[in-house]
Amino acid sequence: ETGVTQSPTHLIKTRGQQVTLRCSSQSGHNTVSWYQQALGQGPQFIFQYYREEENGRGNFPPRFSGLQFPNYSSELNVNALELDDSALYLCASSRPPSEDYEQYFGPGTRLTVT
Amino acid sequence: DAKTTQPTSMDCAEGRAANLPCNHSTISGNEYVYWYRQIHSQGPQYIIHGLKNNETNEMASLIITEDRKSSTLILPHATLRDTAVYYCIVRVESFTGTASKLTFGTGTRLQVTL
Numbered sequence: 001e002t003g004v005t006q007s008p009t010h011l012i013k014t015r016g017q018q019v020t021l022r023c024s025s026q027s028g029h030n031t032v033s034w035y036q037q038a039l040g041q042g043p044q045f046i047f048q049y050y051r052e053e054e055n056g057r058g059n060f061p062p063r064f065s066g067l068q069f070p071n072y073s074s075e076l077n078v079n080a081l082e083l084d085d086s087a088l089y090l091c092a093s094s095r096p097p098s099e100d101y102e103q104y105f106g107p108g109t110r111l112t113v114t
Numbered sequence: 115d116a117k118t119t120q121p122t123s124m125d126c127a128e129g130r131a132a133n134l135p136c137n138h139s140t141i142s143g144n145e146y147v148y149w150y151r152q153i154h155s156q157g158p159q160y161i162i163h164g165l166k167n168n169e170t171n172e173m174a175s176l177i178i179t180e181d182r183k184s185s186t187l188i189l190p191h192a193t194l195r196d197t198a199v200y201y202c203i204v205r206v207e208s209f210t211g212t213a214s215k216l217t218f219g220t221g222t223r224l225q226v227t228l
Contacts, residue, residue: 033214033216035218041220042201042218042221043218045215045216045217047213058215090158092158097208097210098208098210101146101163101208103158103216105157106157107155108156108157
C-alpha cells in the first residue's frame, strides 16, 4: 500500500448536487494529480496541483475544480453533478513534475450519481 | 504522448512467466515506456520504466526492442496476486512547466490461473 489516502471511500449523490473529495499525499510529495476512471476504462487525467496551484488540466469542464493546501493535501470539487460523473476518482501524489517518474495512487473514491 | 496498443486480455498459469506485449510505433526519442498495474478495486501501481535498455527490478523485467516500437513486460513467476489490468504508457520522464500526467489506455487484463 502507498501512503496516499482518500476520503470518503464511497459516496452517493443526486444529479445537480455538489461533491468534495479529499486526498492526503504521501510524505515528501508536493504534487497531487486527480484522475477519473469510468467502469471498464483506464484512468483519465483531470488536473494536477503543484505548490498549491493548478499545473495542467485534462479535458474536463470548469465544474471540476480543485485545491491544494500548504500540507500538500488536496480536494476535488465537482459542481452540478451529472449521471456520467459516476466513476472511481483517484488521486496520485508524486515529487515535483521535473523529478516525477513514479506516481503513487490512493485507493480511490467511488462516486455514484443517481 | 505516443499511443500504445495492448491485447485486451491474456491468461497465464501460476508459476509460469507472463509476457505482456505493447506496441508504441510512434514513440519519440525522449519518451520512456512505463508500466503500471491495477489490481481490482485498488489504485494503479507503478511497476517499471525504461528508455531503450532492458530494465529489471524486484517486480518485473522490461524488454524494449532496438527500434523502440514495441516492448514486453515480463513477470518471471506469475502468482494469483498478479491478476490485474496492466497498462503500458509512453511519456517523457520529467516535466518542466507542464503537468506530469499519465495517459492510460484500456490495458491488458491478465488472469493468472492455478
